Amino acid sequence: MAVTNExxxxxxxxxxxxxxxxxxxxxxxxxxxxxxxxxVLIIGLPVYWTVTAAFKETREIYSLPVTWWPAKPTLANFPxxxxxxxxxxxxxxxxxxxxxxxxxxxxxxxxxxxxxxxxRFPRKDLVFLLLLAALMVPxxxxxxxxxxxxxxxxxxxxxQGIIVPGAAIAYGTFLLRQAFLAVPREILEAARxxxxxxxxxxxxxxxxxxxxxxxxxxLLSVVSKWNDFLWPLIVTNxxxxxxxxxxxxxxRNSEGLANWGVVMAGSLFLIxxxxxxxxxxxxxxxxxxxxxxxxx
Amino acid sequence: MATxxxxxxxxxxxxxxEHREWLLFVLFIGPNLFLFSVFTYWPLLYNVYLSxxxxxxxxxTMPFVGLQNYIAAFSDPRFWNIIWQTATFxxxxxxxxxxxxxxxxxxxxxxxxxxxxxRAVVFAPVVMSGAVVAVVWSYIFDPRYGLIDQLLSFVGLRxxxxxxxxxxxxxxxxxxxxxxNIGYAVVIYLAGLxxxPRELYDAARxxxxxxxxxxxHVTLPGLSPIxxxxxxxxxxxxxxxxxxxxxxxxGGPADVTTTLVFHLYELGFxxxxxxxxxxxxxxxxxxMLALTIVQIRYVERQVTYG
Numbered sequence: 108m109a110v111t112n113e114x115x116x117x118x119x120x121x122x123x124x125x126x127x128x129x130x131x132x133x134x135x136x137x138x139x140x141x142x143x144x145x146x147v148l149i150i151g152l153p154v155y156w157t158v159t160a161a162f163k164e165t166r167e168i169y170s171l172p173v174t175w176w177p178a179k180p181t182l183a184n185f186p187x188x189x190x191x192x193x194x195x196x197x198x199x200x201x202x203x204x205x206x207x208x209x210x211x212x213x214x215x216x217x218x219x220x221x222x223x224x225x226x227r228f229p230r231k232d233l234v235f236l237l238l239l240a241a242l243m244v245p246x247x248x249x250x251x252x253x254x255x256x257x258x259x260x261x262x263x264x265x266x267q268g269i270i271v272p273g274a275a276i277a278y279g280t281f282l283l284r285q286a287f288l289a290v291p292r293e294i295l296e297a298a299r300x301x302x303x304x305x306x307x308x309x310x311x312x313x314x315x316x317x318x319x320x321x322x323x324x325x326l327l328s329v330v331s332k333w334n335d336f337l338w339p340l341i342v343t344n345x346x347x348x349x350x351x352x353x354x355x356x357x358x359r360n361s362e363g364l365a366n367w368g369v370v371m372a373g374s375l376f377l378i379x380x381x382x383x384x385x386x387x388x389x390x391x392x393x394x395x396x397x398x399x400x401x402x403x
Numbered sequence: 404m405a406t407x408x409x410x411x412x413x414x415x416x417x418x419x420x421e422h423r424e425w426l427l428f429v430l431f432i433g434p435n436l437f438l439f440s441v442f443t444y445w446p447l448l449y450n451v452y453l454s455x456x457x458x459x460x461x462x463x464t465m466p467f468v469g470l471q472n473y474i475a476a477f478s479d480p481r482f483w484n485i486i487w488q489t490a491t492f493x494x495x496x497x498x499x500x501x502x503x504x505x506x507x508x509x510x511x512x513x514x515x516x517x518x519x520x521x522r523a524v525v526f527a528p529v530v531m532s533g534a535v536v537a538v539v540w541s542y543i544f545d546p547r548y549g550l551i552d553q554l555l556s557f558v559g560l561r562x563x564x565x566x567x568x569x570x571x572x573x574x575x576x577x578x579x580x581x582x583x584n585i586g587y588a589v590v591i592y593l594a595g596l597x598x599x600p601r602e603l604y605d606a607a608r609x610x611x612x613x614x615x616x617x618x619x620h621v622t623l624p625g626l627s628p629i630x631x632x633x634x635x636x637x638x639x640x641x642x643x644x645x646x647x648x649x650x651x652x653x654g655g656p657a658d659v660t661t662t663l664v665f666h667l668y669e670l671g672f673x674x675x676x677x678x679x680x681x682x683x684x685x686x687x688x689x690x691m692l693a694l695t696i697v698q699i700r701y702v703e704r705q706v707t708y709g
Contacts, residue, residue, distance in 0.1 A: 139513050146507060147524050150582065154527075156550045157539045173553045215435045222431035227424050234432060241439045243695045244447060247643050247664045248684040251453065251671040252446035255460075275438035305427055334532035336646040341672055352534040356650055359538045367542045374535050385530050389523055392530060396587065397594050 157378070160371040161185070168368050184372035191362055191369055194376055196347050197354040201333060204269045204350055208335075209328035211274040216324060219276075220283035221309045225295075241277040250341055257342060268342045269350070273335070279324040282398060286320030287313055323395035326388050333381065351377045447688065454681030461675075472678040476686075481658070489662040492573065493641040496580045500637055501630060503581065504588030509622075511589065512596050522593070526586035533583065537650035540579045541566060544651075569659050572652050576660050579647055584640065588633055595629035596622070628701070635698040642691055663687045 160168060161184050163177045188194065222228070223235060253272050254263075262268030290313055298312045314321060339350045349357065358373045385392065454472055456465040476482045507525060511518050528536060543550040544565040552562030565575040599622065607617045645664050648654060654661035654669060661669070663683060670680035 136515075139510060139515050142510050143515055143518065143521050146510070147521050150524050150528065150586075152550065153539055153543055153582070156543060160542065169548055171547070172556075173548060173550075215438070218431040219435045222428045226428040226431065227421060228428040229425070231428075234436070237436060237439070241443050243692060244443050244688070245639070245643050245691055247645060247667065248450065248688045248691075249443060249446035250668065251677060251680050251684065252449040253442055254671070255449075256441065256445070271438070272442040275435050275442065277439070280435065330530050334530075334534075336532065336534045336649075337668070340649075341668075352532045352646070355532075355538055356534050359541065359650070364545075367545070367548070370538060371542065374539055377532055377535050381531055382527060385527055386523075389526075393526060393590050396529070397590055 154378075157371045157374055160368055161375050163368050165366060165368050184368040185375075187366075188358065188369045188373035188376065192354050192358045192373065193346060194351075194354065194373065197349055197351045198376075200266075200348060201351040203266055204335075204339070205329055205332040207266070208270045208273060208332040209325060211270065212276040212279055212328045213321065213325050215274065216276045216279035216283050217309065217314065217321070219280040220287050221305070221313065223280065223284045224287040225308075225313075226305070238277045238280060241275065242281075246273065247337065250337065253338075254341055263342060264344050264348050269339050269348075273332070273338060276328075279328065282324050282395070283317065283320055286317040290316050319391070323391045323398075326384075326392050327395045329384075330381075330392065450681050450684040450688070452681070453677050454685050456678050456681075458677040459675045460677055465677075468678065472682045476679060476682045484658065485661050485663060485666050488573070488659065489642065492577060492580075492644070492660070492662055493638055495574075495577045496584075496641050496644075497634055497637040499577065499581045500585050500588050501634055504585050504633070505592055505626070505630070507585065508589045508592030508596060509618075512593060522589070525589050528583045529586040531583070533644075533646035534650050536583050537579060537647045540575075540582075541651055544575055566652050567656050569656050572656055572660050576647055576651055579651060580641070580644060583647070584637070588637070591629060591633055592626065595626050599625035631701060632698070635694055635701070639691060639694055639698075642687065642694075663690075 159175070159177055162180045162182070163174070164179055164181050164183070167174060167178055219238070223231070223238075228234065249272075257263055257268045257272060260268075262271070294312060294316070295308065298308050303312070334352060335350070336352045336356075340353050340356075343349055343353065346354075346357075355370075355373050355377055359370050362369050455467060455469055457468050457472070458465040511522050511525070515521075542548075544562075546552055546562045546564040549562065551565070555562050563571040565571045603621045603625070604617055607621050612620065642662075643664055644662065645668065648660055648662060648665050649668070652660040654665050664687065667680055667683040667687060670676045670683060
């Protein structure tokens with residue numbers, strides 16, 4: 108556990124270390140690597156299991172003993188999954204709802220954050236509080252009234268029905284406001300002296316400077332829209348309007364137990380794009396998710 | 404609250420300019436607030452109203468019944484069971500996430516090669532879809548062909564029938580919750596560990612404190628605000644956990660994994676009882692509001708003294 112400091116001072120080649128390092132430190136270090144390996148195995152094993160199952164023949168999945176590597180690797184599960192459920196349509200639906208949902212959040216957050224950071228308004232503190240209060244209402248408790256609202260609007264089973272109720276954004280607004288306030292004052296003054304209006308200032312001065320924060324916020328939006336489950340589940344009622352998570356869920360319900368290989372292949376249709384995105388944007392995503400916690 | 408523009412300079416035609424700015428402010432923030440009013444604030448009020456009527460989503464009339472729905476809920480042992488199960492799920496999930504997360508963070512804070520890879524692996528499940536994670540785990544829990552049975556067979560054990568066994572269903576959901584969410588706790592702890600001043604460790608070492616004492620007297624107290632923040636956010640996220648339960652167990656077997664949020668969904672969209680759904684929504688909101696207020700108090704204190 109508390110192996111902290113002796114080890115940290117050492118950053119020399121292992122062979123040199125072995126001579127000088129006391130045995131207990133070496134033991135700690137070996138234990139550290141062993142523990143890390145075990146952790147990675149525990150967390151990674153379910154994903155490994157999914158991937159291998161997706162390449163196994165159905166016969167192999169349902170024979171004992173269970174194999175750790177596909178005996179005869181096959182690609183058959185992927186077209187089978189694609190046919191068992193309209194995954195092309197699911198992708199389209201997920202892309203549309205994620206893109207427009209996240210775009211709406213980013214746009215609303217940009218304008219709201221600019222207004223909160225730079226525009227004068229009497230009782231601005233009240234507006235601020237209203238947005239803060241929205242942070243405290245979890246979407247889960249709004250499902251029944253929102254379903255009724257969306258039904259009254261005639262939006263059940265439509266894209267706008269999936270997107271619009273979740274488009275308002277409080278967390279992202281605060282995240283961007285914080286970034287906007289950090290923009291150096293002189294730059295804003297210079298732009299204003301040059302006669303730039305608020306739109307110009309927002310889009311050609313503030314937004315470029317605050318780009319990292321905007322990217323982070325957009326990524327968080329995309330991840331949450333892409334993974335959203337409860338609301339699309341409630342508000343869609345035909346197969347062709349389902350998003351990917353709902354589609355995989357129904358695929359499990361119809362094919363699971365009898366055909367795990369196909370279900371795992373279908374799961375990969377959703378997991379792989381997320382993992383690729385995560386690898387590319389890991390730093391920004393982690394930063395965005397931890398922003399509220401440590402800065403205080 | 405000091406939210407006024409940091410750039411208040413005086414201008415000759417300030418008043419007109421100011422009014423134009425007010426209008427712009429409304430235009431800029433209006434859409435966001437409008438959407439919140441319709442889809443966040445209004446539902447809060449409407450839930451309170453729904454909780455006092457009897458309605459099945461179809462009938463044209465909604466007879467007002469006062470507090471009857473509340474009385475019915477609170478005198479129903481099933482409702483108390485559900486609250487108890489929500490508490491069980493939350494306490495186990497949060498406890499395991501916080502403790503195991505701390506151990507992992509301490510490990511991944513060491514200068515080990517490949518620790519960034521390990522951090523990425525640990526964090527990856529956080530960004531995955533809960534529904535799909537649950538689909539994958541329902542295969543892993545398969546009592547005959549699943550991964551867990553395979554692992555248990557190495558030590559000569561047989562897997563229970565996780566998802567349909569009334570004893571094992573809740574542990575199964577908790578395991579998946581911890582697997583999916585521990586990475587979040589780890590990155591938060593890691594950030595907290597960076598914030599503990601090095602000098603404290605140096606001072607402790609000068610005073611002759613061993614590794615264990617330094618951990619106990621420097622690391623742990625240094626992390627306690629973070630641990631508090633984490634416990635509140637994790638409790639809130641447990642109260643909201645829906646996709647894992649819907650996909651893994653659908654609240655069963657025999658109700659044992661039904662939590663408040665799942666119960667709300669069930670009442671609203673399976674048994675179409677708007678009144679009882681309203682009661683659950685109001686109760687859930689009050690619990691979560693109390694927790695959020697605790698959290699905000701904490702954040703304020705951090706800002707002031709931190």
